[in-house]
Amino acid sequence: MSLSALWQQFFPPRPTFTDKDVKPGSQVGKVFIITGAHSGIGLALLKILYPTGATIYLAGRSPAKMDKAIREVAAASSNATTPATLKTLYLDITDLATVKPAASTFTSRETRLDVLWNNAGVGCPAESVTKQGLEVHVGANCVAPLLFVQELLPVLRATARSPDTPRASVRIVWSGSLHIEMTAPPGGIDFTRIDSPRPEDVSRLDYAASKAGNWFLAAEGARRWGADGIMSVCQNPGNLYTSFYDNEPWLLVLFLKTFILYETRYGAYTMLFAGLSPLVGEGGNGAYIWPWGRIKPVARPDVLREGAEEGGKAKAFWEWCERAWEKHI
Numbered sequence: 001m002s003l004s005a006l007w008q009q010f011f012p013p014r015p016t017f018t019d020k021d022v023k024p025g026s027q028v029g030k031v032f033i034i035t036g037a038h039s040g041i042g043l044a045l046l047k048i049l050y051p052t053g054a055t056i057y058l059a060g061r062s063p064a065k066m067d068k069a070i071r072e073v074a075a076a077s078s079n080a081t082t083p084a085t086l087k088t089l090y091l092d093i094t095d096l097a098t099v100k101p102a103a104s105t106f107t108s109r110e111t112r113l114d115v116l117w118n119n120a121g122v123g124c125p126a127e128s129v130t131k132q133g134l135e136v137h138v139g140a141n142c143v144a145p146l147l148f149v150q151e152l153l154p155v156l157r158a159t160a161r162s163p164d165t166p167r168a169s170v171r172i173v174w175s176g177s178l179h180i181e182m183t184a185p186p187g188g189i190d191f192t193r194i195d196s197p198r199p200e201d202v203s204r205l206d207y208a209a210s211k212a213g214n215w216f217l218a219a220e221g222a223r224r225w226g227a228d229g230i231m232s233v234c235q236n237p238g239n240l241y242t243s244f245y246d247n248e249p250w251l252l253v254l255f256l257k258t259f260i261l262y263e264t265r266y267g268a269y270t271m272l273f274a275g276l277s278p279l280v281g282e283g284g285n286g287a288y289i290w291p292w293g294r295i296k297p298v299a300r301p302d303v304l305r306e307g308a309e310e311g312g313k314a315k316a317f318w319e320w321c322e323r324a325w326e327k328h329i
């Protein structure tokens with residue numbers, strides 16, 4: 001990858017699509033889901049969206065943390081004239097058994113879904129495999145979110161078809177990372193590695209592969225759902241100081257915080273751009289987005305090609321994910 005592409009993602013220019021571009025009340029009537037919305041980048045996005053009046057579901061495995069986040073966001077914006085309606089969904093991305101119930105709970109309550117931010121993710125957690133024995137990064141960051149989307153497709157399609165829905169506004173946002181470019185294995189995914197997870201050998205490489213997997217799912221999703229009017233894009237939120245760095249040595253974190261980590265709201269601007277900016281029009285379906293909201297290609301030619309080309313590794317990875325859940329669901 002080029003050093004310039006790396007530099008531009010480590011040190012992005014000022015964001016151009018921010019809270020000022022989503023006016024109070026501007027999203028009344030819309031319904032959003034943010035996975036992992038009670039912390040980090042997801043929480044920062046929730047705070048930006050709260051005054052817009054949307055109905056927003058926080059999806060996650062920690063009901064108490066989600067309830068606390070709801071109370072905090074509401075208290076911090078108590079003067080909002082059109083506050084969002086905030087609700088929760090139980091979803092554990094390391095347990096496929098929770099995915100269909102989460103989607104069916106949602107569809108039993110709502111008749112539309114405008115934007116789904118697949119934000120929740122794991123990076124080198126204590127458990128190296130999911131409840132179903134999948135390598136934890138692809139299992140949690142790719143297989144469960146893809147199953148979640150598949151279960152929500154009827155409501156996404158219905159929303160896109162509705163006459164009051166603007167074109168290119170129904171979106172699925174996947175979460176990439178600079179690790180795709182820096183650390184992912186050749187071609188993005190190494191199938192032999194994810195076919196036979198080795199708990200003793202889990203590393204950043206597996207995290208990076210799962211993020212390349214998110215780019216593949218975004219690009220393949222755009223090809224499969226584009227005709228239904230559903231957009232599918234992948235964003236690298238940027239390098240943000242969140243609990244993702246909790247397990248790193250404190251000296252390294254101090255160094256990173258000083259030089260390359262930004263406040264979470266910047267990551268939320270990238271996600272806001274991906275989910276709501278009119279610049280991500282129909283021509284932007286399948287786009288990759290750099291921080292803090294720029295449509296730019298994945299800067300690793302091998303990974304870019306495997307995602308962007310029809311019939312490339314993206315399709316094979318999609319089918320791998322489907323087979324992974326078919327065994328268990």
Ligand SMILES: NC(=O)c1ccc[n+]([C@@H]2O[C@H](COP(=O)([O-])OP(=O)(O)OC[C@H]3O[C@@H](n4cnc5c(N)ncnc54)[C@H](OP(=O)(O)O)[C@@H]3O)[C@@H](O)[C@H]2O)c1
Pocket residue numbers: 035036037038039040041042059060061062065091092093094095118119120121122123140175176177178236237238239240241242243244
């Ligand atoms: N921070 C960065 O610099 C950076 C850079 C590139 C990409 N990203 C991506 O950004 C996304 C958000 O991360 P973040 O930095 O905001 O870190 P974070 O604050 O740790 O957020 C991660 C979220 O994922 C949720 N989550 C983890 N395991 C889960 C599970 N099994 N089921 C349901 N939810 C689960 C967490 O909930 P719990 O509290 O319940 O664990 C948390 O809300 C991730 O996809 C990450 O890969 C982050």
